[in-house]
Amino acid sequence: MLQQLGTALRMTILLTVLTGLIYPGIVTGVCQLLFKDKADGSLILRNGQVIGSGLIGQNFAKPEYFHPRPSAAGNDGYDPTSSSGSNLGPTNQKLYDRIKASADQFRKDNPDYSGPIPADALTTSASGLDPHISVANAEAQAERVAKARGANLPIIKKLIASATEHRDLGFLGEPRVNVLALNLALDRQIPKTK
């Protein structure tokens, strides 16, 4: 047993150096070399200032922007230092109340939309940082955004269509719209007239 302990100690030290320092070190080096932008978090800059990451959702509340899903990350939502889902179960009164409040808010924000509300617009994501909304959710908000920007609805819909990401390899995952990318495109193409 004593001999096993010696071997065990040496093996633990060796693995710590090999898999805990050398392996992540080399991966960091190679990734920084090959995929620098992605390895650093797919950051998006505007006028030299980091405005977020293309992979991480952020809050939008103004009517001229598309709104993301509700978020349970941090106190105000979309806090990447506190990624989390709501962890509310299906029979929790709090979940029901929260979704009801979100539904009322959604109807108030989008008076021109009368169809059933897409599920993703009322539910919090698993990470609380979901950068996407469903295509249906974006389309439900299109009229509000168009009015707030004094733009034609077809132009907005065209922007949604061009911001839509399709399933990977044609079958993996779901079609989705990146909210930050769409809102950036809006600001570029239809600057809000004051």
Add this chain to the structure above:
Amino acid sequence: MTGNGVFQIAIYFLVILALTKPMGVFMARLFEGKRTFLHPALRWLETFTYKLTGVNESTEQRWTQYTASLLAFSIFSFLFVYVLQRLQGVLPLNPQGFKNSLVSPDLAFNTAVSFVTNTNWQSYAGGESTLSYFVQMAALTVQNFGSAAAGIAVALALTRGFARQQVNSLGNFWVDLTRSVVYILLPVSFLAALFFCSQGVIQNLHPYTVAQTMEGAKQILAQGPVASQEAIKMLGTNGGGFFGANSAHPFENPTPLANFLQLLLIFVIPAGLTYMFGVIIGDRRQGWTIFSACAFMFLVGVFCCYWAEQRGNPTLAKLGIETNATIAQTGGNMEGKEIRFGIASSALFATVTTDASCGAVNGMHDSFTPLGGLIPLFNIQTGEVIFGGVGAGLYGILLYAIVAVFIAGLMVGRTPEYVGKKIEQKEVKMAMLALIVTAFSILVFAAVSSIIQFPSPTKDAKGQPVAQSYWNPPGPATANLANSGPHGFSEILYAYTSGTGNNGSAFGGINANTPWYNLTIGLAMLMGRFLFLIPLLAVAGSLAMKKKVGETLGTLPTHGPLFVGLLVGTVMLVGALTFFPALALGPIVEHYLMQNGKLFSVLLFAIGS
């Protein structure tokens, strides 16, 4: 369920099926000491390891020495992880300045046990707010390799027990461990990490980035060496996320394609091990039989889960939500799920991660529908034998095979045999011991936590508390839950199930970061790991000593559809008989209440008062 969703699941299964044989052939060659195509590139690292650690490659160990080596390795691993966490404040690579005090002794104990036992239950709020890059790399990533390799080693020892005869040696733990790391875990992780990074998984050592959002708010973007940890987290069926949200976090799992690779990494070694078992014992049909039993249980589970999640929550549907899938949105239960994965990929992930002892999540199981959440829970309770964890899955299903031939033997009145070895009193006793220990740990801890009360701290004459209540805030332990009613019970049951099963996923609403939960769940993880694999190593030792018996007309064939049925039946029967009462009080009753629109308010206990 949508056609595309079913298609995704089918393609996933077919790719695993295609990888099983090549992976199994490779591992069989590797662990039988033959040269593989990787030897020219990596043999030097293997011999270098032996030289540095003083291991003699050609020495073999008896089952007791093999077990002692495993335990000694686990003890030092535990100490390393514990100490590195407690000292993170003075160690390098800590750009956010996380202090030692963020990791209390009970939390450090829980996390160290968790990563050493391949559980990766995470009691802390989230890596992004608790642990330095150094701890994530040099403590947690290392255990992702070490605990996975140790699991493969145990499976190898048991396989050799069946394959060999009249010897008392089972191989060398250190050699098996080294070969797993050098030829499988490291090279595959390296390539997978690069692919993940190309998809957007971050890999850097920068301080967190401060962004100013489009609406002018401040957003702090957590950073870190994520891709390197992500790869081995999946390949080693560890499952401990770099971030709190685990594989749901866009920096851990940014695209459906990355998600697909994560799913493949979970099953590739466990599925390959079934084939390797067949090769090493010299009867490939036996390997395919185990594979088929696993595949059957996997497919039933995944479609039940997918069906339940797509069906959604009828109570919420009344609020005017679209619940049916359309071209432009997924419908179903989207609470706690990411858009890019939708319902199908989330249900698939939840099933795969609990079939195996992975425990990574890309959706929050706590917010699944009752039946959708029942599948992961029951998967773990079966002992994670549906392909299972790396190594742990194979030795778990072989345990069930022993029980299955024993039951069949009783029915027809013959001495049970499995792959040419007589299964006698000792083997059956040890197998039952392993099953009883896990059931005991899950059910007793869950029962105690459901009823235990913690007294208020005693007060002095002025009414000031003299002693803080150490174990848990005063009041019932159920005050730590985020949900009440049957769902609250499910949270507790899931916690001890996940700990004992060395899974690590959670019904995450439970606040388990108190000494009471940290220590009891830590104990559950230790029991589930070591009191499960030590009896099996004893079985391996006893089997290796036995002579192989020839196949006769009276031998019950342990390959083919009949035995697949028997094996599946045994897993289901043992699981159902043991856990049905507990499941009835949790997810099953919740399902019926949900159908009737019943809602539960959380009883508000002031935590920390």
